[in-house]
Amino acid sequence: MKLVRSVLVVGALVATGLTGVSATADAAPVTRTRTARSARATRATSSVRATQRKAALTTGRRRIALARIREQREAQQPRFKMDDSGAMVPDIRAEAAIVYDPLTGRVLYEENSQLPRSIASITKVMTAAVFLEGNPDLSQEVVVQREDVRNASTTHLRAGYKVSTDDLLHLLLIASDNAAARALARVSPFGAVRFIERMNEKARELGLDNTSYADPSGLFSANVSSALDMAKLITYVSNDERIASIMRSPTYSFPVGRRTVSVNSTNRLVRQGDVDVQAGKTGFIRSAGYCLATLLRLPQGNPVAVVVLGARSNAGRFMETRHLFNWLSGKGTDWFGAAAPKTTASIQQ
Numbered sequence: 001m002k003l004v005r006s007v008l009v010v011g012a013l014v015a016t017g018l019t020g021v022s023a024t025a026d027a028a029p030v031t032r033t034r035t036a037r038s039a040r041a042t043r044a045t046s047s048v049r050a051t052q053r054k055a056a057l058t059t060g061r062r063r064i065a066l067a068r069i070r071e072q073r074e075a076q077q078p079r080f081k082m083d084d085s086g087a088m089v090p091d092i093r094a095e096a097a098i099v100y101d102p103l104t105g106r107v108l109y110e111e112n113s114q115l116p117r118s119i120a121s122i123t124k125v126m127t128a129a130v131f132l133e134g135n136p137d138l139s140q141e142v143v144v145q146r147e148d149v150r151n152a153s154t155t156h157l158r159a160g161y162k163v164s165t166d167d168l169l170h171l172l173l174i175a176s177d178n179a180a181a182r183a184l185a186r187v188s189p190f191g192a193v194r195f196i197e198r199m200n201e202k203a204r205e206l207g208l209d210n211t212s213y214a215d216p217s218g219l220f221s222a223n224v225s226s227a228l229d230m231a232k233l234i235t236y237v238s239n240d241e242r243i244a245s246i247m248r249s250p251t252y253s254f255p256v257g258r259r260t261v262s263v264n265s266t267n268r269l270v271r272q273g274d275v276d277v278q279a280g281k282t283g284f285i286r287s288a289g290y291c292l293a294t295l296l297r298l299p300q301g302n303p304v305a306v307v308v309l310g311a312r313s314n315a316g317r318f319m320e321t322r323h324l325f326n327w328l329s330g331k332g333t334d335w336f337g338a339a340a341p342k343t344t345a346s347i348q349q
Helices: 002-016 020-076 120-131 165-174 178-187 191-205 227-237 241-247 268-272 314-329
Strands: 080-082 088-090 096-101 106-111 141-143 162-164 251-256 259-264 277-285 289-297 303-311
Touching (some): 088 314, 096 227, 106 227, 106 314, 120 165, 120 191, 120 227, 120 241, 162 165, 162 251, 165 178, 165 241, 165 251, 165 259, 178 191, 227 277, 227 289, 227 303, 241 277, 268 277, 268 314, 289 314
Antiparallel strands (some): 080 088, 096 106, 096 303, 141 162, 251 259, 277 289
């Protein structure tokens, strides 16, 4: 009898919808429906936000690209201003610049030329000069180490590569290879730490009063100098054909095992070949801007150092250099006289 009553009670409860089983069964479809709607709404919102982010990113990139195009177009046109004497002189867009006559030590044009600034990879000019001081064997084989390539930013080397010091010098001055700079400092008689000390000693010996080095590659913003100092340094190294001949090379290739590594000069003036470049080096990090130190030969035959520091773009540093070069070329014999020197052997060091 008890069993029959229990069955009857349960049946009644089921019939009236008062059991937990019945309630749960009815609620489950509703809960699943709400969850599905919420998931669809979340996906829709995420999709809209992703589309908005993508559109904003595309717009930002387009604005940056257009800004660069505008800067390049502006840089193509030389600007001029009136100096204190009333003469028309170039009005550069870079932070600092100089046109320097290495034969007389005369400054022909300047803008903040003695202001110390970060010089980025123009640092490598001194790296080459210090490494070559002891007339090292340029056929010496060097095994590239992990510390050479770690966070090197720009490099064509890998740990374990076996290359000559001559290859490293070419990578240093043509491709602006940061790992090559570290490797040269490491295998030099000075060692990595003492090498940097020697770079600073050499700067003082050359009278580069606004110049200081913190590493051999130029990746550190603490590598600073002035346009005037870099004009003097590029003039100095132009007398070393081991350095100058490399700086004049538009390309370089060398074997590594079964493969060949080929690099192009970072100096657009060298690659284009329409300006007589005697020596030159590029440089860029964010704190330095786009930099270029060159020794050029004027149509009259005279050498002239042109240095541009802190240009706004890669193209801008070359265009500013061309504008200064063309402006000076237009002076003709007014500044240099009819008799032009035929060599740079007498350039003051």
